[in-house]
Amino acid sequence: MEGRPADDSELISRAQRGDAAAYEEIVQRYQQLAFRTAYVVTGSAADAEDAAQEGFVKAYRALGRFRAGAEWRPWLLRIVANEARNRVRSSGRRHRLELRLTEGFRPGDAAPSPEAVAVALDERKRLLAMVNSLSDEDREVIASRYFLELNGEETAAALGIPEGTVKSRLSRALARLRTRVEEAANA
Amino acid sequence: MPDLEERLTALAPAIDWPPTPAPLWRGAQQREAADRQWRWNNRWALAAAAVLLIVATLLAYTPTRDAIADWVNVHTIFRRTETPPPSPSPLPPGPPGRYLNLGTQVSLAEARQGVAWTILLPAALGSPDAVYLQQPPSVPSGGEVSLVYVRSDIKTSGLTGVSVLVTEARGRVEEQYFQKTLGPGVTIEQVTVNGHSGYWISGRPHQFVITDAEGNPYPETLRLATNTLVIDEGGTLVRIEGDLSKDQAIQIARSMS
Numbered sequence: 001m002e003g004r005p006a007d008d009s010e011l012i013s014r015a016q017r018g019d020a021a022a023y024e025e026i027v028q029r030y031q032q033l034a035f036r037t038a039y040v041v042t043g044s045a046a047d048a049e050d051a052a053q054e055g056f057v058k059a060y061r062a063l064g065r066f067r068a069g070a071e072w073r074p075w076l077l078r079i080v081a082n083e084a085r086n087r088v089r090s091s092g093r094r095h096r097l098e099l100r101l102t103e104g105f106r107p108g109d110a111a112p113s114p115e116a117v118a119v120a121l122d123e124r125k126r127l128l129a130m131v132n133s134l135s136d137e138d139r140e141v142i143a144s145r146y147f148l149e150l151n152g153e154e155t156a157a158a159l160g161i162p163e164g165t166v167k168s169r170l171s172r173a174l175a176r177l178r179t180r181v182e183e184a185a186n187a
Numbered sequence: 188m189p190d191l192e193e194r195l196t197a198l199a200p201a202i203d204w205p206p207t208p209a210p211l212w213r214g215a216q217q218r219e220a221a222d223r224q225w226r227w228n229n230r231w232a233l234a235a236a237a238v239l240l241i242v243a244t245l246l247a248y249t250p251t252r253d254a255i256a257d258w259v260n261v262h263t264i265f266r267r268t269e270t271p272p273p274s275p276s277p278l279p280p281g282p283p284g285r286y287l288n289l290g291t292q293v294s295l296a297e298a299r300q301g302v303a304w305t306i307l308l309p310a311a312l313g314s315p316d317a318v319y320l321q322q323p324p325s326v327p328s329g330g331e332v333s334l335v336y337v338r339s340d341i342k343t344s345g346l347t348g349v350s351v352l353v354t355e356a357r358g359r360v361e362e363q364y365f366q367k368t369l370g371p372g373v374t375i376e377q378v379t380v381n382g383h384s385g386y387w388i389s390g391r392p393h394q395f396v397i398t399d400a401e402g403n404p405y406p407e408t409l410r411l412a413t414n415t416l417v418i419d420e421g422g423t424l425v426r427i428e429g430d431l432s433k434d435q436a437i438q439i440a441r442s443m444s
Contacts, residue, residue, distance in 0.1 A: 032207045045205035052208075053241045102203040124198055131195075146195035147202050178191050 290321025
């Protein structure tokens with residue numbers, strides 16, 4: 001394609017007509033999202049890689065059933081997350097998702113003092129540790145919504161639950177996290 | 188103190204996600220590069236092998252497979268992914284092998300009518316307990332016949348109730364790809380049975396690829412995920428899967444006629 005990059009729906013309809021290069025482009029656009037979503041579900045990079053690859057293959061085969069005008073991200077994420085859950089089920093064990101902060105991440109956009117950076121970093125580490133300490137269900141919904149930055153429909157697809165359930169699950173998870181944060185502050 | 192949701196949102200860019208594996212498609216085009224990496228970095232080569240498998244899988248289902256085949260020149264690979272050990276579960280009802288996705292259950296006579304080549308039968312195993320026939324495009328040109336055996340002296344797969352699965356299709360395997368793309372925990376050995384060359388693959392192979400008479404690659408699932416003997420019987424590719432020792436598998440192969 002010359003000039004502007006093709007938008008998703010254009011790529012999808014080209015892929016539906018058998019254009020492998022168009023699907024390649026789709027895979028490149030969404031592989032990170034697919035892999036990370038699978039990682040949230042499986043807690044294992046190897047399982048996530050496998051699930052994301054399999055998900056892209058299945059999505060490719062199912063392209064004919066993708067309706068023009070439908071939302072692509074939740075459609076893809078549902079397939080990938082389903083693959084991820086199958087892996088968790090068939091292996092009979094789930095790796096505990098352990099999220100970490102990037103080394104060298106510097107919060108804040110101004111030029112804060114080293115002390116302020118250290119305090120902010122420490123605060124983030126503690127918050128993430130609390131997220132990690134939540135139940136699988138709570139951690140998954142928080143990671144999907146805030147860290148993967150999925151919307152409600154996409155979160156529902158990633159977790160394999162109805163969209164309405166996402167809201168209630170999220171608010172319960174936030175309430176539990178808030179309690180822990182407050183307890184830690186008062187300790 | 189900002190709102191909890193704001194603080195969580197602010198964490199997003201700081202999350203240390205595991206690196207997303209090398210691009211699925213482009214990586215495949217760099218097969219040569221991946222082969223070079225294999226020598227000094229197994230991990231990357233294994234990832235490339237998985238990528239090649241994905242491409243190969245797609246090759247079987249896409250009208251543009253000839254085009255993709257040109258990019259990657261893939262013929263035969265192993266997938267590194269291990270299938271988890273089967274967990275004990277009640278045997279599925281119906282004829283053995285019905286959940287293995289082997290195609291339509293047919294009688295031996297119907298299978299013979301369904302293909303233009305001669306189906307070989309392993310005398311050592313007696314009559315098959317079920318026969319399945321599958322026609323292209325999901326299998327190599329010429330069709331594929333699966334013979335399912337349940338034998339009290341050979342351990343059955345817990346998930347399928349099948350002791351031995353013998354699958355036959357017209358096609359060939361290409362040695363060079365076997366050697367290059369083996370995953371950890373899988374070993375391969377060249378064998379000769381009745382003057383025909385073959386491979387004894389032990390460990391937990393998951394899938395491999397054969398090329399059919401037209402040279403199209405087909406990913407073939409090794410459904411029992413156990414030891415496998417692959418023999419090229421004069422253009423008919425026979426593979427014998429099961430919880431078998433090498434000697435047992437060769438004995439079965441020798442009895443094919």
